[in-house]
Amino acid sequence: MIAVLLRLKLRLLGNGMTRSTWQLVGTIFALLYGLGVVGMIAVGLAVAGGQEIAVDSRATVSVLLGAGATLIWVLVPLFLTGGDSVMDPRQLIPYGIGRRQLVLALVLCGLVSISTVLTLLWQAGHLLYWRADPAAMLAALVMAPVTLGMLSLLSQAATTAASAWFSGRRARDLFAVLGVGLAVMIWPITTAVQNSFDTLAEALPAITAVLAATPLGAAAAVPADVAGGDWAAVGLRLVIVVATMAVALLVIRAGLLRITERPRPPAASRSAGRRGLGVLGLVPDRPWAAVAARALIYWMRDPRYGGSLIVLPGLVAVAVMLHLQTQADWTLYGLGLLVAFMLGFGISADVSYDHSAFSLHVTAGVRGVDDRLGRAVALLTFAVPATLVAAILPAALVGDATAVVLTTAVSLGLLLASTGISSLVSARFTYPVPRPGDSPFKQPPGAAGRTMMVQLGSMLVMAATMLPELVLWIVWTLAALDWLVPVLVAVTLLKGIGLLVLGIRLGARVYDRHQPELFQQVSD
Template sequence: MAATLIRLKLRLMANDFGRSLWTIFGTALVLIYGLGMATIFLVIQIRMGDGNESFQNVLSMSVLLGAAAFLFWILIPVFVAGGDALMDPRRFVTFAVPRRSLILGLILSAMISVGSVITVVWLIGQVMLWRWDLGALAVALLSLPLLLITYSMVAQAITTAMSAWFGGRRSRDVLALLGMAAAVGAAPIVITVMNAFETFGEALPVIVEVLSFTPLAAGPALPAAVAEGDLLGAAARLGVVLGTVLLALLVIRAALVSITERPAAASRSRTARRGAIGFFSLVPAKPWGAVAARCLTYWLKDPRYGGSLIIVPVLAVVAVFMSAQVGTVWMLLALGPFVAWVLGFGIAADISYDSTAFAQHVTAGVRGTDDRLGRAAALLVFALPLTLLAAGIPAALEGGAGTVVVSVGLSLGMLLVGVGVSSVTSARLLYPVPQPGDSPFATPQGSAGRSLVMQSASWLIMIGLMIPELVLWIVWLITSETWAAATLLLIALGKGLLVLGWGIRMGARVYDRRLPEIYQQVRSYA
């Protein structure tokens, strides 16, 4: 049965490649980049394994690369690919596959991926890194398959747990909050540890030693313990690795039991109160107002929309803490433009997020102008005040009037340009996105190449349109002249409004001209 599941994974991958050239392009791009980085580290590992490097340097290289590889297997399934979409455990509920066979098949099929290829290259380098000691070399060779299986099991445990316990909106919101808390807390922890030492060179051995007794790097540190003759330390690290494997296995089993034997009960429906029409009661009784009200409802209730806003408070907290610790204000001053860039890009995939609900626009005959204006207005309702706060408050606290003018000008210009560009690209450059009810972190299988190209094109256009403001910003940094700050603000607002108006008009033309094709393309992603 496990062999059947592996063949199924290979067949599904082949079908996916045959259906979309973007899938081939995206996979090849990721593979080339990943192999390029892995090859660089391979060369470094071979060089450091010649016996001339100090033991501490070799240990640090082994532990840090191992921790990075482990984090790669943890974070990529959650935040980039949303798990193995081809082998979602829920797909096997009706096939009555024996649990042991299903667990083994899912673990082995998880190893058929681009990540495995990249990891194997690093593991070969890990073996070459310890070739100067026969005992460490033997342990590195024996631990190679153990580490690959461990990473695969951990990734599968995360994927299965996401499918079993984080399918509902409330669970996803909790997960997002935990992720936000982890992101906010990571910087203070790192800085606190670094402040306890005079230099990074003093802190590194302690960091490496701690990591070598955690699941992140216990496996890669096994050869070091053998090279030192520390059998007790080797046994402790091996116990951590085996404990990680056992914990991952228990999580996979519990999640499969939840999926196959204890499915969640259907959510209870709620009856809407008479006359409670939400945002529709607050907008003008115009077609564009109805579009804006619907989009505002999505921003409030659809985690795929709101999930993109989680980064805003995270950036604010990290910027404040880092600026206080390091003693520089550039991170605080960069907060406004960066928040504006994130929010301005927020409607770049609006139509794709509509999925089959976009049929309402088609059948109701919504004009392109109303569609583009309504979506832009819904975003600007909250994006404008957030941008002004992110740009104005830090600038007022850390600089004079000129700093406030420059920061607000750059931020508003970036926001308006971003919304204008997104109004065009969201109608012309469509790409697959998570479907309604899916995790906001999930990426549809085969969409990586297409989405990467479309998003990169939008970002390049936005940066190109912001060149005048960037030039004036550099002039102001050099001269601190008031005229440069005032000119920047005027140009940012004027050009931003022009780009916004142009984007709505051009996007409306594209929308009206390609409406059947847009709906057909969106429907194909569902």
């Protein structure tokens, strides 16, 4: 059965690449990029292996790289791809596979990935890094497959736990809040660690010692302990590794038990007790207003939309802390631009997020102009106030009235322009996104290449359209040329309004021409 599931994983991956050109392009791009980065690290390790370097210095490099590899194995599948959607345990429930076989199969299937190729490349460099000491090199060779198995177990444990116990809406919102808190605390934590030591070189040994005593760096620290003759430390590292693997196995087993044998019963519907139309009852009796109301409901209740909003307070807090540390005014001047850009980009996939609900627009005969206008109005309802706050308050703290006016105008112009561009992009280009009810971090198969190309292209177009204003705004911040202020305010706002209108009109035209194709694409 395990061999069958492994062949199934390979067959599904192959079919996904041959079915979608974008999937193939994205996979090749990710592989080449990873090989370039990890290849340089491996070459650097191999070269350093022939040099005379103290054991402590070698241990620092080994442990830091090992901890980084562990974090990548755990966090990338969890937050970027939402786990292995190809081998979802829920899809295997009807086949009655034994729990032990399923656990082993999932762990082995997790090794069929680009991450395994890159990890093996890093381990080859790590092996050569310790070639000056035969005993340490032998320890690195023995620990290589053990480390790879531990990484696969940790990755599977993280994704299984997220699917079994944290797949509900409240859990996702909690993770989002925790993510914002982590983003906010990264800067002060880093600053506090840095201030605790005179130089970074003094901080690294202490950081290495802590990481080596955790599952993040214990396996990578074994060769250094062997080279130093500290056999008690070697034993401790092995205990940590074995205990980590055992706990990961228990988590996977318990998660599969919850998923396959004790699934959570569906929540009772509470819609019957609610009365009234909510937001729909507050808008005018117009098609575009109904679309705007539905989009606002999505923004308030759908975590796939709300995820982009939750990130903004964390970015604002980080920018404020950065300003307090560096006293650089640009960190505050740029807040309005950052918020405007991210909010305007937020509706670039709104049609894709509709999924089967887009049939409401098709069957009701919603015109393109009503669809595009309604979605833009829904975004601007809260995006304009948010952009004003992000532009006015920080600029007022470090600048005068002129700085506030100019920064606000450029931010609003960027918001309007990016909203118009997104209105056209979302009607013309669709790509696979998490389905309604899925984790906002879950990436469907075949999404990598097309998602990357569409999003990157949209961002580049948005940046290109605002490039003249941004350049002049930067010139003003550096040279304080007052004659630029009225010119920039007028040009930025007028161009933003023009791009908004143009984007809605062109998006409406594309929408009307390709409505059936759009519905077929988002419903697949």
